[in-house]
Amino acid sequence: MKLAKSLLAAAVLTTSLGGIAVAQDKVTIGVSVPAADHGWTGGVNYFAQQAIERLGATYPNVEFVFASAADAPKQIGDIEDMVATRGIDALVILPGDPDAMTSAIKQVKDAGKFVTVVDRQLSIDGVENLYVAGDNPGLGANAAAYFKEALPEGGNIVILRGLPIPIDQQRFDGFMGGIEGTNITVLDDEFANWNRDDGFKVMQDFLTRFPDIKGVWTQDDDISLGAIEAIKQAGREGEMFVVGGAGMQQILQRVQAGDALTPIDVSYSPAMIATAIELTTSHFTGGIQVAGRYILDSTVITADNVDEFLDADSPF
Amino acid sequence: MSASAPDISAKPKRAFRLDLKTVGPLLALALLVLLGISLNENFLSYNNLTNVLARSSFIGIIAIGATFVITAGGLDLSVGSMAAVIAGVMIMVMNWLIPSLGIGWSVVIAGMLSGLLLGGVAGVFNGLMITRGRIEAFIVTLGTMGIFRSLVTFLANGGTLSLNFNVADVYRPVYYDGLLGVPYPIIVFALVAIGGEIAMRYTAFGRYCAAIGSNEQVARYSSINVDNVRLMTYILQGVLVGVAVLLYVPRLGSASSTTGVLWELEAIAGVIIGGTTLKGGYGRIWGTVVGVVILGLIGNILNLQSFISPYLNGAFQGVIIILAVLLQRGGRRT
Numbered sequence: 001m002k003l004a005k006s007l008l009a010a011a012v013l014t015t016s017l018g019g020i021a022v023a024q025d026k027v028t029i030g031v032s033v034p035a036a037d038h039g040w041t042g043g044v045n046y047f048a049q050q051a052i053e054r055l056g057a058t059y060p061n062v063e064f065v066f067a068s069a070a071d072a073p074k075q076i077g078d079i080e081d082m083v084a085t086r087g088i089d090a091l092v093i094l095p096g097d098p099d100a101m102t103s104a105i106k107q108v109k110d111a112g113k114f115v116t117v118v119d120r121q122l123s124i125d126g127v128e129n130l131y132v133a134g135d136n137p138g139l140g141a142n143a144a145a146y147f148k149e150a151l152p153e154g155g156n157i158v159i160l161r162g163l164p165i166p167i168d169q170q171r172f173d174g175f176m177g178g179i180e181g182t183n184i185t186v187l188d189d190e191f192a193n194w195n196r197d198d199g200f201k202v203m204q205d206f207l208t209r210f211p212d213i214k215g216v217w218t219q220d221d222d223i224s225l226g227a228i229e230a231i232k233q234a235g236r237e238g239e240m241f242v243v244g245g246a247g248m249q250q251i252l253q254r255v256q257a258g259d260a261l262t263p264i265d266v267s268y269s270p271a272m273i274a275t276a277i278e279l280t281t282s283h284f285t286g287g288i289q290v291a292g293r294y295i296l297d298s299t300v301i302t303a304d305n306v307d308e309f310l311d312a313d314s315p316f
Numbered sequence: 317m318s319a320s321a322p323d324i325s326a327k328p329k330r331a332f333r334l335d336l337k338t339v340g341p342l343l344a345l346a347l348l349v350l351l352g353i354s355l356n357e358n359f360l361s362y363n364n365l366t367n368v369l370a371r372s373s374f375i376g377i378i379a380i381g382a383t384f385v386i387t388a389g390g391l392d393l394s395v396g397s398m399a400a401v402i403a404g405v406m407i408m409v410m411n412w413l414i415p416s417l418g419i420g421w422s423v424v425i426a427g428m429l430s431g432l433l434l435g436g437v438a439g440v441f442n443g444l445m446i447t448r449g450r451i452e453a454f455i456v457t458l459g460t461m462g463i464f465r466s467l468v469t470f471l472a473n474g475g476t477l478s479l480n481f482n483v484a485d486v487y488r489p490v491y492y493d494g495l496l497g498v499p500y501p502i503i504v505f506a507l508v509a510i511g512g513e514i515a516m517r518y519t520a521f522g523r524y525c526a527a528i529g530s531n532e533q534v535a536r537y538s539s540i541n542v543d544n545v546r547l548m549t550y551i552l553q554g555v556l557v558g559v560a561v562l563l564y565v566p567r568l569g570s571a572s573s574t575t576g577v578l579w580e581l582e583a584i585a586g587v588i589i590g591g592t593t594l595k596g597g598y599g600r601i602w603g604t605v606v607g608v609v610i611l612g613l614i615g616n617i618l619n620l621q622s623f624i625s626p627y628l629n630g631a632f633q634g635v636i637i638i639l640a641v642l643l644q645r646g647g648r649r650t
Binding site: 035036037038039041042043045046161164188189190191195196197200201202204205206208209222225226229233234250315316 | 356358359361363364367371469472473474475476478492567568570572573574575615616618619620622626627629
């Protein structure tokens with residue numbers, strides 16, 4: 001069904017693009033993302049706008065409509081407006097709260113639009129034409145693999161989690177599965193809300209509570225930055241290492257410098273929104289088959305490959 | 317914790333009514349400290365206590381400003397967003413001045429002054445809109461809360477503003493060092509609290525605030541310049557937010573759209589736990605200090621134990637806040 005639809009779309013496109021230079025058919029693509037309420041979503045907004053600017057210049061016949069919403073009702077309103085008043089042909093959406101937004105996104109699909117969902121899985125299958133996401137269980141599993149390697153004898157670690165939403169659970173389960181059967185002991189885990197200040201507070205208290213910590217898994221670089229300050233304040237930076245996730249420039253610079261406190265990072269780039277916009281655009285401009293699932297690796301970033309991930313212009 | 321309440325009410329009523337009202341917050345604090353001691357032997361350690369007090373100092377300094385605003389019958393919801401935008405602007409000013417002033421204290425001091433100035437200006441704006449524009453404080457500060465929050469997101473381009481690494485090194489001791497083993501944030505918090513207590517109790521300004529909060533008309537007829545006193549409370553609030561940010565910036569050296577989220581509610585909660593009445597007319601600075609420390613300890617205690625599921629942290633906080641206020645209001649009825 002999905003295949004048939006995209007084949008059909010491809011066929012329609014190839015005929016409409018018969019003349020190469022003549023791009024008379026206007027295509028409108030709506031892009032809807034959550035507001036920049038923390039570092040990672042800030043990156044999403046930046047990379048989305050950057051991709052739109054670049055693609056808008058390359059393809060004059062493609063028009064983009066961009067909206068950033070603070071909560072699910074506002075985001076639903078945004079996409080309803082896009083369909084009703086802007087006549088979009090495709091929607092690229094990173095749903096802030098996927099469960100709350102599934103039926104609204106399904107309506108866009110039922111209206112015959114091409115739908116690309118980014119990062120967060122909807123609550124029912126088969127709504128989206130294209131799904132672009134990072135690998136959350138992989139992010140946990142890859143971090144766990146490093147902990148196994150760095151602590152072959154085992155040891156005590158603490159975990160700073162994000163917010164209680166499915167992504168966090170997938171990462172956590174991936175990590176716990178990865179360290180199963182080793183002598184690594186998780187002393188405790190607490191939510192630090194993907195936030196530097198909370199990372200600082202929770203880590204300070206973990207340091208007060210546990211005299212022996214070998215490793216800290218924060219699964220997010222914003223939390224890491226707060227936790228690192230707390231560790232430095234306690235003068236215990238020689239005792240442990242911190243592994244985050246996302247690939248924030250500040251952490252990558254430390255990885256590049258060979259800082260023993262942050263030996264590695266695990267990528268989970270907000271630039272995935274740009275990948276999704278690119279793919280969706282090429283569905284219309286190139287007549288290329290793009291439907292399906294597109295999972296970006298959660299790569300382990302070490303001093304050896306960090307150069308590929310450094311980008312001086314990125315605000316994230 | 318609740319076991320001690322009936323204990324007290326069983327004793328002679330008149331003598332203890334007054335007592336409970338004053339010692340209520342202290343009692344709640346003492347119970348919380350006992351809970352902390354029973355949970356973890358490191359709770360009373362020097363490091364843990366300075367950690368908690370230093371962390372609470374931002375909210376504490378802001379809450380002292382809020383005590384004056386609330387006592388005078390006002391409300392300021394914008395303090396959290398204001399803190400974020402001041403932090404952002406301070407960082408930008410310092411980064412921008414490095415080429416002309418070089419790396420050193422002159423840049424940091426210039427940054428600090430810009431923070432205090434901006435806080436004062438924001439306070440003047442809130443205050444003028446409320447007193448001269450005749451708009452409810454709730455609406456004005458709800459509006460500026462949104463404005464300040466968007467401004468910091470805009471200035472940071474949706475990301476994070478970070479202080480130049482070398483300047484951050486110069487500035488860092490302001491949060492992490494101290495005098496005679498007492499970190500600077502705690503010292504500043506104490507000084508602001510003492511100053512606030514004196515202003516509230518022994519100056520005309522403090523009495524005017526209470527008079528306006530309890531009955532604005534009567535205050536007006538008593539030839540108090542109600543508008544100017546109110547305006548002053550918002551300016552004081554803004555400057556104190558600036559002071560809090562001076563201590564906050566050296567901690568992490570960054571500001572983003574998540575900086576200071578919900579600080580306004582924490583500050584207001586601290587004020588109310590401390591015994592100040594939300595509708596105005598009566599304010600107690602030392603109570604606010606106790607209230608803020610209670611809030612700080614709750615977060616600390618939650619992190620020092622593992623039998624309450626982290627999913628229930630918010631519920632635990634809510635219960636403690638209500639209990640703390642119940643302890644002091646329980647005996648207040650006549």
